[in-house]
Amino acid sequence: xxxxxxxxxxxxxxxxxxxxxxxxxxxxxxxxxxxxxxxxxxxxxxxxxxxxxxxxxxxxxxxxxxxxxxxxxxxxxxxxxxxxxxxxxxxxxxxxxxxxxxxxxxxxxxxxxxxxxxxxxxxxxxxxxxxxxxxxxxxxxxxxxxxxxxxxxxxxxxxxxxxxxxxxxxxxxxxxxxxxxxxxxxxxxxxxxxxxxxxxxxxxxxxxxxxxxxxxxxxxxxxxxxxxxxxxxxxxxxxxxxxxxxxxxxxxxxxxxxxxxxxxxxx
Amino acid sequence: xxxxxxxxxxxxxxxxxxxxxxxxxxxxxxxxxxxxxxxxxxxxxxxxxxxxxxxxxxxxxxxxxxxxxxxxxxxxxxxxxxxxxxxxxxxxxxxxxxxxxxxxxxxxxxxxxxxxxxxxxxxxxxxxxxxxxxxxxxxxxxxxxxxxxxxxxxxxxxxxxxxxxxxxxxxxxxxxxxxxxxxxxxxxxxxxxxxxxxxxxxxxxxxxxxxxxxxxxxxxxxxxxxxxxxxxxxxxxxxxxxxxxxxxxxxxxxxxxxxxxxxxxxx
DNA sequence: CCTGATTCTGCGGTTATTTGCAGGTTAATG
DNA sequence: CATTAACCTGCAAATAACCGCAGAATCAGG
Numbered sequence: 001x002x003x004x005x006x007x008x009x010x011x012x013x014x015x016x017x018x019x020x021x022x023x024x025x026x027x028x029x030x031x032x033x034x035x036x037x038x039x040x041x042x043x044x045x046x047x048x049x050x051x052x053x054x055x056x057x058x059x060x061x062x063x064x065x066x067x068x069x070x071x072x073x074x075x076x077x078x079x080x081x082x083x084x085x086x087x088x089x090x091x092x093x094x095x096x097x098x099x100x101x102x103x104x105x106x107x108x109x110x111x112x113x114x115x116x117x118x119x120x121x122x123x124x125x126x127x128x129x130x131x132x133x134x135x136x137x138x139x140x141x142x143x144x145x146x147x148x149x150x151x152x153x154x155x156x157x158x159x160x161x162x163x164x165x166x167x168x169x170x171x172x173x174x175x176x177x178x179x180x181x182x183x184x185x186x187x188x189x190x191x192x193x194x195x196x197x198x199x200x201x202x203x204x205x206x207x208x209x210x211x212x213x214x215x216x217x218x219x220x221x222x223x224x225x226x227x228x229x230x231x232x233x234x235x236x237x238x239x240x241x242x243x244x245x246x247x248x249x250x251x252x253x254x255x256x257x258x259x260x261x262x263x264x265x266x267x
Numbered sequence: 268x269x270x271x272x273x274x275x276x277x278x279x280x281x282x283x284x285x286x287x288x289x290x291x292x293x294x295x296x297x298x299x300x301x302x303x304x305x306x307x308x309x310x311x312x313x314x315x316x317x318x319x320x321x322x323x324x325x326x327x328x329x330x331x332x333x334x335x336x337x338x339x340x341x342x343x344x345x346x347x348x349x350x351x352x353x354x355x356x357x358x359x360x361x362x363x364x365x366x367x368x369x370x371x372x373x374x375x376x377x378x379x380x381x382x383x384x385x386x387x388x389x390x391x392x393x394x395x396x397x398x399x400x401x402x403x404x405x406x407x408x409x410x411x412x413x414x415x416x417x418x419x420x421x422x423x424x425x426x427x428x429x430x431x432x433x434x435x436x437x438x439x440x441x442x443x444x445x446x447x448x449x450x451x452x453x454x455x456x457x458x459x460x461x462x463x464x465x466x467x468x469x470x471x472x473x474x475x476x477x478x479x480x481x482x483x484x485x486x487x488x489x490x491x492x493x494x495x496x497x498x499x500x501x502x503x504x505x506x507x508x509x510x511x512x513x514x515x516x517x518x519x520x521x522x523x524x525x526x527x528x529x530x531x532x533x534x
Numbered sequence: 535c536c537t538g539a540t541t542c543t544g545c546g547g548t549t550a551t552t553t554g555c556a557g558g559t560t561a562a563t564g
Numbered sequence: 565c566a567t568t569a570a571c572c573t574g575c576a577a578a579t580a581a582c583c584g585c586a587g588a589a590t591c592a593g594g
Contacts, residue, residue, distance in 0.1 A: 016542070032285040035580075045544050050581070065284040066551055066580060137404050140425045153432045155422025158407045165420045283552075302570075312554050317571075333561065334570065 019044075020052045024061055027071050034068035060197070091220045091244045091265075096120040098265035099183065099218055099242045105129050107180045110208045111139055113164035113201070114185030116218045118142055133177060135165045135204060159201075166200050175211060182212030186232065189223050189247070191254035193234040202230035214239045221245035235260055281309065287319050291328055294338050301335035358487045358511045358532075363387040365532035366450065366485055366509045372396050374447040377475045378406055380431030380468070381452030383485040385409055400444060402432045402471060426468075433467050442478060449479035456486055456514070457494045458521035460501035469497035481506045488512035502527055 019042055027033045035053070039046045057064040063072050096119035103109065105127055111117050111134040118138050124130065125144040132143060135154040143151065156167025184205055187196035194217065196202050209215045215238050224247045235258035242263045247255065255262055286309055294300045302320070306313040320336045323329040329336040363386035370376065372394055378384050378401040385405050391397065392411040399410060402421040410418065423434025451472055454463035461484065463469050476482045482505050491514045502525035509530045514522065522529055 031288075032282045034282065046580080047545085047582095048543060051542090063284065065282050068282050070282060070284045070288070137407055137420065140404055140427075141430060145427055151425040151427075152434070153404065153420070153422050153425050155420050155432070158418040158420050160407075160412055160418075163408060165422070167419070313570085314555085314572095315553060318553090 016052070020056060023049075023052055024056055027062055027069055032068055032070045036067075038068075092116045092119045093123075094265035095218050095220060095242050095244055096123045098263055099216055100124050100126065102216060102240060102242070102263070103127050103130070103181065107131075108178075109133070110177075110179045110182040110212055111136060112182075112184050112205055112208055113162045114218075116185040116220065117183055120183055120185075120218060124148075131179075133179060137163050137165065162201070164201070164204075166204055175207065177211055179212045181214045181216060182208045183216050183218065184209065185218045186223065189217070189219055189241075189251060191235075191250045192231070194232040194238070196230050196232060199230040202232045205232050209233055209237055216240045216242060218242050221247075224248055224251055234258070283319070286311075287323060290316075290319055291323055294329055294336055299332075299335060299337045303334075305335075359383045359386045360390075361532035361534065362485050362487060362509050362511055363390045365530055366483055367391050367393065369483060369507060369509075369530070370394050370397070370448065374398070375445075376400070377444075377446045377449040377479055378403060379449075379451050379472055379475055380429045381485075383452040383487065384450055387450055387452075387485060391415075398446075400446060404430050404432065429468070431468070431471075433471055442474065444478055446479045448481045448483060449475045450483050450485065451476065452485045453490065453499065455493045455495040456484070456490050456508075456518060457492065458502075458517045459494065459498070461499040461505070462495040463497050463499060464495045466497040469499045472499050476500055476504055483507040483509060485509050488514070491515055491518050501525070 023033065023038060023042075026038070033053075035046045035049050038049045038052075042049070053062060053064055053069045056062040057069065061072055062069040092115060095116060099120050100123035103124065106129045107127075108131040111121060111132060113136045117136060121132075121134075121136075121139045121143040124147045127147045129149045130147050131150045131152075132139070132148055133152045133154065134140070135156065137153070137158070140151055140153060154165055156165035158165055184194075186194045186205070188194070194205075196205070209232075217238050217240070219241065221244055224243075235254055238258065238260050240261045240263060241255060242265060244265045246252065246264065247262075252262075290300065290305060290309075293305070302313045302316050305316045305319075309316070320329060320331055324331040324336065327339055330339055359382060362383060366387050367390035370391065373396045374394075375398040378388060378399060380403045384403060388399075388401075388403075388406045388410040391414045394414045396416045397414055398417045398419075399406070399415055400419045400421065401407070402423070404420070404425070407418055407420060421432055423432035425432055451461075453461045453472070455461070461472075463472070476499075484505050484507070486508065488511055490510075502521055505525065505527050507528045507530060508522060509532060511532050511534075513519065513531065514529075519529075
């Protein structure tokens, strides 16, 4: 009672924003933070810390875990592609397989960057006479030789992290192409729509989706809920979503309202 | 009551997520981990370690074994190009190394397809602030990250055999670019000039050479003498030739007459 | 200056997750 | 073939998380 007889909602001398900022730095320096430690360190209740952590996790800056949080990079968010490829590999492969079943011989496909779409490219062995356009430099080597008639690579500036090209050349080319299907791997899906971490990649995806008659989105269950910085399009631009687990309720409703066909990859 | 009379579920100071992350790194560094070692190292029960291993195995990051785990097998695919790389690796690597020594910081490079130019890209580690333009889809992943400022990929139709792009988009782009140096790997060199097997690739090389102030040709000794179907340019368009063995007499004379600087890669 | 709305905070009760342990089963080893 | 270690399943305990609620401070506008 001497100090705080009642809740004391207001800042204890430290503003919430600043507390969160320091909290994030602590997490990065120590590779982890625990709720209990932070609560005693900042002199606030564990619930407050939990809420802070949730906010930061929602921005993709932290990965929430039981008892605390770890920096986003530690688990797998924006790690180099090589690591992302192996992460959630079984799920991605099931999704890729199910998506490949949606492709008919002779179609023209647009494929964007990402590890899931790369897995998709590998699963195209059963198809024939495909025409493929991609900005993912891994796709050409991954796609089975016998499945394609022609394969075109979009030029532009190379991005080391994601191993895709992005740039004026690609933007100029995409609108002049009309494809049957765009196969898009995204970073995050919410009821509001698709999003990713990079504005310029979002722009590229938007161009691809716009030039395709049908858009198939590939996303494993870990993509649901979080929303990333750069919005791509709303769900009504999507015809099919292939995933491995049923989405959360709010996303599921939004998908139904947008008349998105939901394909669950069989295990 | 000494320390822990009963289970103690809560984090022992290390969050599960972080423990798994460190565990994964240990597995990768040591190529294997055992349940018992990890249990004592992290101060948790073997059962907990087993559960961690199962989680990581479920994400495809580890391969579970009796008594421990090993890192997930890395992908290895054998394309024709990859095989060619090992075929003449010592010679190609020496040539690549010698050619890389000719590049100065801040230069703008044009790099075409071929296994020798790919080796060249790998040897650029000592350079900085390079701007690179290429139609070789292997180059972007091969070039050391720290050596380049910008890297552009030429778009176009993909050729499976050589893993390069060729096409209207690339042709349209190349003339609008002016580079310091074109680094060209060729199929054959005679006294008459450079040649290769495919007309369309010859055309691309010609465009590249034309837009560069300096042309460096990479060719191992096996390329001398034979002439291929598609002529590229005569020797007088070449500034430097990097090879591993002195050329035959007639080629040597032609090189001298065309004032081509001959660089022999040291063994 | 005062009042209503918003935000931040802590609290109590319920649910979920993590962890270690006991015991039966399976796999590796001599 | 026997023996030891590792594995898996169910289980209990302790903590963490979640949900709704109410008090307190800040803010907006008259």
